[in-house]
Amino acid sequence: MSKISLILLSVMGSLAMAANCTLRLSPWTSRTAAPQVHIEGATAVVDNKLYLMGGFGYAVVDPLTLIPTNRVDIYDPSTNQWSGGATTPFNASHCQGTTTIPFLNQSPHELDRYIWVVAGFQGPHPGGPTNKTWRYDTINNTWQDFAALPAVRASGGLALEGTTLHYVGGMKDRNTDQATHFTYDLAADLGYWENTTEFPYPRNHFQARAINGKVYMLGGQYHHDDGVQDVNVAHSYDISTKAYTRLQDLPFPRSHSEPGTVVVYDWIVQIGGRNMYQNDGDGNINLNKVFAYDTQNDQWHFLEDLPAKRIGAAAGFFKNITVDGVLGDYIVATAGGIDYDIGATDTWIAQVFLDCDESEDDGNWVSTYGTYPMASSSSPSSSTSSQATSSTSLTSAASTTPGSSTATTSSASTADSSDSTRPFAPESSNPLPVGDNGNQNVDSSSATIVSASLLILAVSMFL
Secondary structure: OOHHHHHHHHHHHHHHHHHOEEEEEOOOEEEOOOOOOOEOOEEEEEOOEEEEEOOEEEEEOOOOEEEEOOOEEEEEOOOOEEEEEOOOOOOEEOOEEEOOOHHHOOOOOHHHHEEEEEEEEEOOOOOOEEEEEEEEEOOOOEEEEEOOOOOOEEOOEEEEEOOEEEEEOOEOOOOOEOOOEEEEEOOOOOOOOEEOEOOOOOOEOOOEEEEOOEEEEEEEEEOOOOOOEEEEEEEEEEOOOOEEEEOOOOOOOOEOOHHHEEEEOOEEEEEOOEOOOOOOOOOOOEEOOEEEEEOOOOEEEEOOOOOOOEEOOEEEEEEEEEEOOEEEEEEEEEOOEEEOOEEEOOEEEEEEEEEEOHHHOOOEEEEOOEEEEOEEOOOOOOOOOOOOOOEOOOOOOOOOOOOOOOEEOOOEOOOOOOOOOOOOOOOOOOOOOOOOOOOOEEOOOHHHHHHHHHHHHHHHHOO
């Protein structure tokens, strides 16, 4: 067999592996409830602990006023215990948090100890946006002011890729979406944010996540106080080319899952949130659906549903921890709200498995960031888990469009850009068509991968 044939067969094998490994979650089980409600606050995982910072924590009635908390609550899934951190120097909701992702790094980094929290709506609802940012030192349990954004923002996407912070989109007031994409180079540490390529479809209420040189923005909503529309559009931003690519649409419109959006290996998992166009017959437009975006194959997969619907819930991924005597990888979901003004403190945990085609299962799955053990495809399938719902009232606490892969490059953004035309937004208040909400794979590219594999095999036979 020629060298070219061997290369082609190797490529075919890589395609097959990428196409036949999927995530699976065990049923969710209940853990110790959070000590405080946090709705639409900042979330991050450091040293295998989940940090909940700010967000709405209280409410008063007549008239209804939502009040942010400045508590920091820290959950250790190995011990199933909560502890407290230094209170935040801000009282904000719709703020975003980020940190390094330890399992993506080859070795510990000096930045691993920090959490950055950026912008948000300040004070009681309806507060206005801020340009303030902060850095939390998890070792010394201290907060310090960080470089302010060039303009006020709320509910944009925040991610840390390498040593560069990215803040994408968001609103300049309480309704006007912005196309700005600000970056801060932590290595250079110049003391100010810079502008890069504008976001092609400005929106809010999404969280950004970075994997392998790209920043991903999945779902969200257009506008906030007036004319709001949940959307299912998805994009990635390539760090090297500074270009955006339109990705496969979400299975249905989704917003308000920002603190529940987590990186799991090469997938991005979204937990809870809202789809204002769904109708489950209970009048509740919030979601218990969990699905994962496969960044290698541009596919969506449904995972195990949450035991109850949650909006603005927090989540974190934990690798190689022991829970109740079982070593493995886990996702934790906690807090958020039954609705925007009805808080919840439930905490749930699910174990993460990788299911792969047994014909290619050598016991390991090669990811962009390393090799991970795989579960056999013959493993028992997950089943829906019914859990009692522990909720806390805040008052009592005081156009689905086919995806494309078109790269978009535009000029560097200014601090405040106009609310631009969005060709993929619904054009009226009529409900958007939605995808199937059942637990099944949304696998639009499998046929392409299989066809490519067969073609490569056929070519290799003649080489």
